[in-house]
Amino acid sequence: MLKILEFGKKVRPFIDKFMFELLRGKPSELYDAASHLPKAGGKRLRPVLLLAVTKGVGENWKKAIPAAAAIELLHNFTLVHDDIMDKDEFRRGVPTVHKIWGEDIAILAGDLLFSKVFEAASKLLDYGVEPDKVVQVVNRLSQAATIVAEGQTLDLRFVKEVYVSEREYLDMIERKTATLFKIAAEIGAIIGNASSECIEKIKEYGLNIGIAFQIRDDILGLTADEKKLGKPVYSDLREGKKTILVINALSKLPEHEKQFLLKVLGKTQDINLLKKAAELIIRSGALDYAEELAKQYVKKALISLEQSCIQDKEVYEMLKELALYIVERER
Amino acid sequence: MLKILEFGKKVRPFIDKFMFELLRGKPSELYDAASHLPKAGGKRLRPVLLLAVTKGVGENWKKAIPAAAAIELLHNFTLVHDDIMDKDEFRRGVPTVHKIWGEDIAILAGDLLFSKVFEAASKLLDYGVEPDKVVQVVNRLSQAATIVAEGQTLDLRFVKEVYVSEREYLDMIERKTATLFKIAAEIGAIIGNASSECIEKIKEYGLNIGIAFQIRDDILGLTADEKKLGKPVYSDLREGKKTILVINALSKLPEHEKQFLLKVLGKTQDINLLKKAAELIIRSGALDYAEELAKQYVKKALISLEQSCIQDKEVYEMLKELALYIVERER
Numbered sequence: 001m002l003k004i005l006e007f008g009k010k011v012r013p014f015i016d017k018f019m020f021e022l023l024r025g026k027p028s029e030l031y032d033a034a035s036h037l038p039k040a041g042g043k044r045l046r047p048v049l050l051l052a053v054t055k056g057v058g059e060n061w062k063k064a065i066p067a068a069a070a071i072e073l074l075h076n077f078t079l080v081h082d083d084i085m086d087k088d089e090f091r092r093g094v095p096t097v098h099k100i101w102g103e104d105i106a107i108l109a110g111d112l113l114f115s116k117v118f119e120a121a122s123k124l125l126d127y128g129v130e131p132d133k134v135v136q137v138v139n140r141l142s143q144a145a146t147i148v149a150e151g152q153t154l155d156l157r158f159v160k161e162v163y164v165s166e167r168e169y170l171d172m173i174e175r176k177t178a179t180l181f182k183i184a185a186e187i188g189a190i191i192g193n194a195s196s197e198c199i200e201k202i203k204e205y206g207l208n209i210g211i212a213f214q215i216r217d218d219i220l221g222l223t224a225d226e227k228k229l230g231k232p233v234y235s236d237l238r239e240g241k242k243t244i245l246v247i248n249a250l251s252k253l254p255e256h257e258k259q260f261l262l263k264v265l266g267k268t269q270d271i272n273l274l275k276k277a278a279e280l281i282i283r284s285g286a287l288d289y290a291e292e293l294a295k296q297y298v299k300k301a302l303i304s305l306e307q308s309c310i311q312d313k314e315v316y317e318m319l320k321e322l323a324l325y326i327v328e329r330e331r
Numbered sequence: 332m333l334k335i336l337e338f339g340k341k342v343r344p345f346i347d348k349f350m351f352e353l354l355r356g357k358p359s360e361l362y363d364a365a366s367h368l369p370k371a372g373g374k375r376l377r378p379v380l381l382l383a384v385t386k387g388v389g390e391n392w393k394k395a396i397p398a399a400a401a402i403e404l405l406h407n408f409t410l411v412h413d414d415i416m417d418k419d420e421f422r423r424g425v426p427t428v429h430k431i432w433g434e435d436i437a438i439l440a441g442d443l444l445f446s447k448v449f450e451a452a453s454k455l456l457d458y459g460v461e462p463d464k465v466v467q468v469v470n471r472l473s474q475a476a477t478i479v480a481e482g483q484t485l486d487l488r489f490v491k492e493v494y495v496s497e498r499e500y501l502d503m504i505e506r507k508t509a510t511l512f513k514i515a516a517e518i519g520a521i522i523g524n525a526s527s528e529c530i531e532k533i534k535e536y537g538l539n540i541g542i543a544f545q546i547r548d549d550i551l552g553l554t555a556d557e558k559k560l561g562k563p564v565y566s567d568l569r570e571g572k573k574t575i576l577v578i579n580a581l582s583k584l585p586e587h588e589k590q591f592l593l594k595v596l597g598k599t600q601d602i603n604l605l606k607k608a609a610e611l612i613i614r615s616g617a618l619d620y621a622e623e624l625a626k627q628y629v630k631k632a633l634i635s636l637e638q639s640c641i642q643d644k645e646v647y648e649m650l651k652e653l654a655l656y657i658v659e660r661e662r
Contacts, residue, residue: 025477030484081442085435104416104487107438108480111412114442115476118449122470131462138469139453145446146356149439153361156435 004318004325008048011061011068015047018069022116033101033109034116037076040092041230045213046184047072049322053188053202056315063127064191067137070120071184074141077113078148078180080106085156086239093230117141129191137187144183151176158242159266169247170211177217178210198309205308205319208301213326215294218243219287220331222278228331234274240266244293248286257284294327335649335656339379342392342399346378349400353447364432364440365447368407371423372561376544377515378403380653384519384533387646394458395522398468401451402515405472408444409479409511411437416487417570424561448472460522468518475514482507489573490597500578501542508548509541529640536639539632540654546625547658549574550618553609559662565605571597575624579617588615625658 016038023035047068051061082088083096084106090096098106121141124134154172158164185206189199220229221236222245236243246265250258257280264277281287301323310316347369354366378399382392413419414427415437421427429437452472455465485503489495516537520530551560552567553576567574577596581589588611595608612618632654641647 025481027481027484027488029488030481081438085438105484107412107416107441108484110438110442111445112477112480114445115473115480118469118473119477122466122473125463125466131466132456134466135453135456135462135469138449138466142446142449142453146443146450149443149446150356150358150361153358153436153439157358157360 002318002321002325003314004048004052004321007052007318008044011048011051012044014062014065015044015051015068015072018065018120019072022069022073022120023113029101029105030108030112033097033105034080034112036094036097036100036109037079037092038072040094042072042076042092044072045322045326046075046180049181049206049209049319050184050188052315052318052322053185053310054192056310056312056319057189057192057194057198057202058311059192063129064124064188066120066123066127067129067187067191070117070137070141071180071187073113073117073120074145074148075180077110077117078152080110080113082152084110085152086235088231088235090231093227114145117145124191133190136190140183140187140190144179147175147179151179155241159240161242162262163250164242164247166244166247166251169242169244173211173214174207177214178207181210181213182206194309201304201308202310204304205301205323208297208304209323209326212294212297212301212323215244215290215297216327216329218245219290219294220329222281223287224330230331234271234278237265237274237277238269244290245281245286248289249281249284252284252286253280291327298323298327333649333652333656334645335379335383335652338383338649339375342379342382343375345393345396346375346382346399346403349396349451350403353400353404353451354444360432360436361439361443364428364436365411365443367425367428367431367440368410368423369403371425373403373407373423375403376653376657377406377511380512380537380540380650381515381519383646383649383653384516384641385523387641387643387650388520388523388525388529388533389642390523394460395455395519397451397454397458398460398518398522401448401468401472402511402518404444404448404451405476405479406511408441408448409483411441411444413483415441416483417566419562419566421562424558445476448476455522464521467521471514471518471521475510478506478510482510486572490571492573493593494581495573495578497575497578500573500575504542504545505538508545509538512541512544513537525640532635532639533641535635536632536650536654539628539635540657543625543628543632543654544657546575546621546628547660549576550621550625551660551662553612554618555661561662565602565609568596568605568608569600575621576612576617579620580612580615583615583617584611622658629654629658 023031025031050068050071051064054064055061080097084098084103088096089099097109121138151172155176182203185202189202224233226233261277264273305319354362356362381399381402382395385395386392411428415429415434419427420430428440452469482503486507513534516533520533555564557564592608595604636650
């Protein structure tokens with residue numbers, strides 16, 4: 001068994017206990033809706049990364065539990081609101097929050113998760129983290145939330161634009177997805193009292209695995225087994241998302257196939273047309289391209305990791321495994 | 332001129348400068364949407380209250396500027412999301428955020444405002460507030476956001492319920508509206524290093540003027556001059572809101588008029604029917620009842636104020652004026 005999975009298995013109950021204690025309250029529809037996605041599953045990658053980094057720089061990972069819960073709450077908050085905007089109906093194998101409780105309660109459930117992020121962070125004090133560090137963590141969490149909102153805005157904007165460059169795409173996913181990995185790693189290092197140079201390297205590691213994660217997400221959205229994935233395939237195509245696959249395919253396909261793809265993207269529910277578009281994308285070589293690109297970011301991440309101050313040999317291995325897992329995962 | 336208005340006029344540029352500096356960024360549609368409501372106006376009651384309390388307990392109010400901005404950002408965040416849920420089309424004399432930018436951007440604009448709440452709070456450090464106090468402020472802001480979401484959930488739930496008791500109503504508005512006044516006052520006192528007994532009294536003051544504020548809001552929603560108010564009258568009736576006026580009228584009206592009211596509430600856009608319902612409510616004595624109730628909460632607030640440690644005579648007068656203004660305001 002991979003060391004990172006073992007570590008994840010060990011820390012998960014601590015993350016979840018802390019998180020679910022914050023998600024108890026009334027009115028019940030609000031708290032049920034807010035805890036729906038965290039209860040449905042999820043890989044807890046971001047909090048596990050955070051705790052691994054804290055351990056890796058030589059601090060007891062238990063000190064960082066509230067921060068780990070905070071980052072998972074922040075992630076789940078963005079999922080609940082994004083699912084409303086993207087009109088996604090399934091995630092983690094269950095119907096989305098707005099699908100069950102309606103949009104109003106889904107907005108409020110997201111807001112509740114968001115407010116709990118900062119309640120969790122404020123509780124780091126009780127875990128022996130110095131007050132000025134706690135304020136730093138709050139600052140990073142709020143900045144990350146800002147950047148994620150910017151990224152989601154771009155993601156929505158790109159649906160309406162015909163041509164999006166790879167550069168624009170990378171900027172968008174850096175904000176929308178990679179930021180949370182970056183600050184998870186950063187916060188873990190802050191709590192572990194790492195030096196500022198080391199923190200920089202650890203942030204780079206987080207950022208690069210985050211970019212690789214989103215590219216892999218784009219790939220799985222086109223190729224994955226629906227049951228494993230927990231959400232419908234082709235939903236990116238259905239929603240007209242400018243994934244790296246779409247962007248790359250559009251740059252490669254001959255004119256008439258490009259026009260076909262543009263006519264399907266975000267404009268049909270017809271499964272046969274969507275399937276044809278997916279085949280076209282794969283045939284264009286965009287899939288291979290994306291896989292190669294993701295690997296490049298993993299490579300970058302591993303270089304940053306090497307240059308960081310992660311002392312703990314075991315954690316070093318774990319973070320290496322995590323980076324590799326991210327581009328190999330099937331869900 | 333009232334002292335509180337004078338103070339408000341003096342501090343407002345500081346609140347706004349701090350707030351709008353946080354609301355600059357890209358993508359432009361996100362930041363334009365997020366700054367739309369704060370730019371459109373608003374009375375800045377909560378931040379002014381916060382700063383007055385800081386001054387009143389003997390601290391330089393300038394030290395609390397980031398917290399004042401934070402509470403105004405939090406208030407505006409709730410307005411943007413509430414307007415989506417309530418389908419309100421006007422506020423502060425301008426179209427609401429979702430009306431201009433659509434629901435997706437409105438959700439994100441609210442989220443951005445929310446994240447800026449905590450970025451603002453974290454900047455209290457730069458204003459010389461001790462780190463442990465900053466963490467306390469973060470904790471209070473996040474708890475308040477939680478309670479406001481609970482209150483808004485109840486407000487939505489009550490639309491679907493036929494009978495809501497006055498007690499349930501008071502619990503709902505305490506969460507939805509009064510909480511922000513309460514923690515504005517509390518945070519002002521925390522930053523001003525007030526004793527915990529004094530903080531308790533100041534919180535009570537804030538809570539009670541907050542309840543009075545919402546009752547007055549209910550009254551204005553039925554009786555105000557539309558232009559002064561900046562939003563359509565009767566929108567509470569149109570949305571089926573269980574305001575104190577509706578609740579009290581339902582308890583007083585004879586059966587057939589009660590049935591008429593229930594048939595109109597949340598079920599028609601017909602201005603003549605809405606007008607008739609409003610007249611019925613007023614005729615029932617519910618308006619007088621609500622006005623009396625609001626005054627009682629102001630009285631409670633003034634008693635708490637008297638028992639608090641507000642030393643500064645000028646601020647004492649200001650907070651007295653604020654409490655009275657809240658039930659006399661026409662918008």
